[in-house]
Amino acid sequence: MKIDSNFRFPAAQGQGLTFTGEASQICYASLEDCQIEAPARFCSGVKIDAGSIGAFSFFNQNCSLRYVQSIGRFCLFAPEVLAGGAVHPVTSVSTHLLFQNMDNSWNQDFHTFPEDSGYLKNLVRYQKEHEFLKKTRISIGNDVWVGSRAILMRGIHIGDGAVIGAGAVVTRDVEPYTIVGGVPARPIRKRFSDKVIEKLEEIRWWDYGPDILKGLDLNHPEEAVKYLEERAARGFPLYTPDKFLFHPKDGTIERAEGKVLLYKL
Numbered sequence: 001m002k003i004d005s006n007f008r009f010p011a012a013q014g015q016g017l018t019f020t021g022e023a024s025q026i027c028y029a030s031l032e033d034c035q036i037e038a039p040a041r042f043c044s045g046v047k048i049d050a051g052s053i054g055a056f057s058f059f060n061q062n063c064s065l066r067y068v069q070s071i072g073r074f075c076l077f078a079p080e081v082l083a084g085g086a087v088h089p090v091t092s093v094s095t096h097l098l099f100q101n102m103d104n105s106w107n108q109d110f111h112t113f114p115e116d117s118g119y120l121k122n123l124v125r126y127q128k129e130h131e132f133l134k135k136t137r138i139s140i141g142n143d144v145w146v147g148s149r150a151i152l153m154r155g156i157h158i159g160d161g162a163v164i165g166a167g168a169v170v171t172r173d174v175e176p177y178t179i180v181g182g183v184p185a186r187p188i189r190k191r192f193s194d195k196v197i198e199k200l201e202e203i204r205w206w207d208y209g210p211d212i213l214k215g216l217d218l219n220h221p222e223e224a225v226k227y228l229e230e231r232a233a234r235g236f237p238l239y240t241p242d243k244f245l246f247h248p249k250d251g252t253i254e255r256a257e258g259k260v261l262l263y264k265l
Contacts, residue, residue, distance in 0.1 A: 002028075003042070009244060009253065009262055015039035017244060021061070024048070027248035029066050034248075035256060037073070037241040049084070054142065055241045056210070065138075067154050072142030073206040078166065083152035084138050141176065142206040160201060161191060176201055192221050199225040203232050209239030 002023040009017040017036060021044025027034045029049040037055035042048075045062040054073030059065075063077045067084030088095040136155045144158055147166030158164070162174045165181025165188070174180050177191040177200065190197065200221075205212050205228050212231055216224045243256035252264045 009038070016242070018042070020044060024059075026246045031249055034246040036244045036246065038244065039241070043079075051137075054206075055239065056206075060148075065152075067137045069137040069139045071140045072144065072160065074143040075140060076145045078146060078148035078150070080149045081146050081152070082150075084154050085151075087154060142204075160206075161197070163191065196221045196225055199229060203228050205232075207238055208232070208236050209241075211239075212236050 002025050003019045016038045018039070018041045020042070024042045024044070024046040026036075026048050027050075028047045032049075032051060034048070034050055034053065036053045039056060040053055041058045043059060043061045043063075046059045047064045047066075048059070048068070049066045050068035051070055053071045054075065056073055057071055057075040057077075059077045060079040060081075062079055063081045065071075065077070065081070065083040138152055138154060138156055138158075140158045141160035141162065143161045144164070145162075146152070146164040147168065149167050150164045151169045152158070152164070153169070153171045156170055156173050158170070158174045159176030159178065161177035163179040164170060164174070164185065165179065167183070168181045168185040169183045170180065170185040172184075174185075175187070177197045179188045179191060180186060181188055192200070203225065208231075212228060213224075216227055218224055244262070245254050245256050247253070250264075253262045255262065
């Protein structure tokens with residue numbers, strides 16, 4: 001469903017969902033609902049097919065994310081990131097759409113493929129059993145930064161705090177707080193020591209929102225995690241954002257709590 005440009009869905013905290021520039025499309029390639037936590041921002045030309053999007057995530061111009069299961073909080077996507085492209089059966093004799101039954105217009109007038117023959121159905125089932133089922137949806141952790149024109153292949157998991165270099169082609173899982181780059185993407189280095197990474201994963205500061213970081217020197221992670229651990233142990237309040245549900249089937253948007261209709265195409 002397309003969202004009008006320069007439109008804003010307010011939240012109780014005063015920070016809602018912001019769309020700027022040309023219209024964006026949420027759930028554009030799916031019939032599944034998408035839940036988005038506020039605040040989140042979408043620049044022009046963004047297309048997203050995702051089950052859920054966490055608060056404080058930002059999508060720059062012309063991102064196209066398909067077959068995404070979940071996106072965590074505080075994620076940043078640079079311009080023209082591509083995720084979850086179509087999968088074609090490379091082990092089959094042909095990779096063409098006609099033999100995947102993805103576009104019936106190709107075979108409407110071919111007498112060799114009558115609709116009642118069951119040939120295409122059997123072929124599609126075989127391909128799914130042998131290859132397509134391996135290509136699952138993408139999951140992206142919290143506080144992930146994806147550089148411009150990076151490509152994320154289907155079925156991968158990107159861990160919390162990871163950094164994907166510009167132009168990288170990610171074909172495998174990325175470990176938490178790891179910087180990867182290249183074609184295909186390979187680990188370049190860890191962002192922090194194993195001890196700091198372990199503490200950050202344990203604390204999960206993103207569950208508390210940005211306030212838990214207030215006053216800390218974020219350029220010194222070793223010291224910052226000590227204070228974060230103390231604040232979390234003292235019962236720092238969790239961040240509880242407003243949530244919005246996008247329903248592509250009927251073109252509506254509503255608050256997740258209370259089912260209040262906010263938008264209808």
